[in-house]
Amino acid sequence: MSRNDLILKIISRVSALLSAAVVLLILRFLIHEATPALREIGLYRFLTDPSWHPLSGNFNLKPMIVATLVTSLGAVLIAGPLGIASGLFVHFYAPPALATWHRRIVEILAGIPSVVFGLWGLVVLAPIIANLGGSGQNLLTATVVLGLMVLPTVAVLSDNAVAAVPREAIQGAAALGMSRWATVWNIVLPESRSGIVAGIILALTRAFGETMAVLMLAGNVVEMPTSLLSPGRTLNANIALELGYASTSHRSVLFVSGLILMLVVSVMVTVISRRRRTTQ
């Protein structure tokens, strides 16, 4: 083995080891910090305590779990159809020049910092949604902005999935005199389904992970939401807001919520990579 080869081998092994170690260390750290709460309070009380008043020993996470689920799933409900439509648009409906510009704009959308999304939501969207009732800082506003933030993920992956549909299949449909719509509905969507689903799951993990924009927009009141116009606080926002002053079991509960988020996201990532492998 030549010297350069040996050096490269060592460097790549060390970097691979380091990146894997970081994930494991973070997980170990989370578990370590969460252990006191899991041991002393127990998972059951996180769902049954009367409220979230950590300073007086009440640790009900349920409203925040609900807020997290509602905003994330809602965001994907918005981003899913729009993103799939975007992927189909660039391949079947847009003239080539427009398709190029459309792709570029979607990329820019992906690059907007989340705090800027938050500002825009606060100044532009919240006053509009306030017309429906409330202050405008509520789950609906957060969901819509979150939807726009994860839209590029669905759009780009749908674009790729549609591009991977065999050209022969589309030619075959055209040769039978099938319309564009019939081709898209009967041939393209079934063939690209697994790629599109992967995009949606990936978008869901991004939505679960997003903190800043949601924190700026959701109103941050910890109570069980009764409608989309209720204010709410997500688990991520809660960690960001309270970690600064939390101590002892309060602090440990925040790590439990971090652990929950990480587990949910890892399960989803595993699902995607398994799907990828089976479709290839």
Place this chain on the structure above:
Amino acid sequence: MISAINLSVTYHGKIVLRDATVKAEPGKVLALVGPSGCGKTSFLAALNRMTDLIPGANIRGQITFDGRPIDSVFSNRAELRRHVGMIFQKPNPFALSIRRNIELGLREHGQRNRDELRQITEKVLRDVGLWDEVQNRLDQSALELSGGQQQRLCIARAIALKPQVLLMDEPCSALDPLAAEHVEKLIQSMRGQYTIIIVTHNLAQARRLADNIAVFWTRDSVGEIVEHGPTETLFGASSNEIVKSYLSGRRG
């Protein structure tokens, strides 16, 4: 039946086929032969406007159907392609069930009656000799079929639409010899029912199948038809040196 008069095809302004003039007679088989890259496939794709799918493709000249300009016979591309069907080099069944592969095109053209769909499906699968092999698994994926079966399925779904003309782009070249023979026999048996225009690199096949042939050749890197006429005349005694040496296997 279908004729091209001075048909030229360009891609992004670059000409690949110049002034092709040839006539396909009703119920007969016309073979397009010649070396690769001389515009045979472009010519075929221009006839049912599959060139629309290729960015930058443009066609000039006239195509007539039963003596009338083809655009005045068929009001849109869907109608045109329904009557002028196409079979590709690589079998391209949809990743759907065998039944759906045949029904999709029929439904698209307004056939929704379930009984009739079933009858047509059986009839065309019998026509291509596939019925006995697949009648018990019509709802399985068409991708589970062998290459030769897939190609016959593609022919079945094309003839389900009752086209007058079938365009075939080297339909046997991606198949193993036995499957190719099977498909070739099928094409033989379709003579008289459809006007067939077939691109092939296999001269022996052209001779076996075709009533007429058109020889394509490249001149100054542009494809053109150097000679066309009855198969035996061209194979027997062509006056054209290129054609003579190509058809005898000495060139190309």
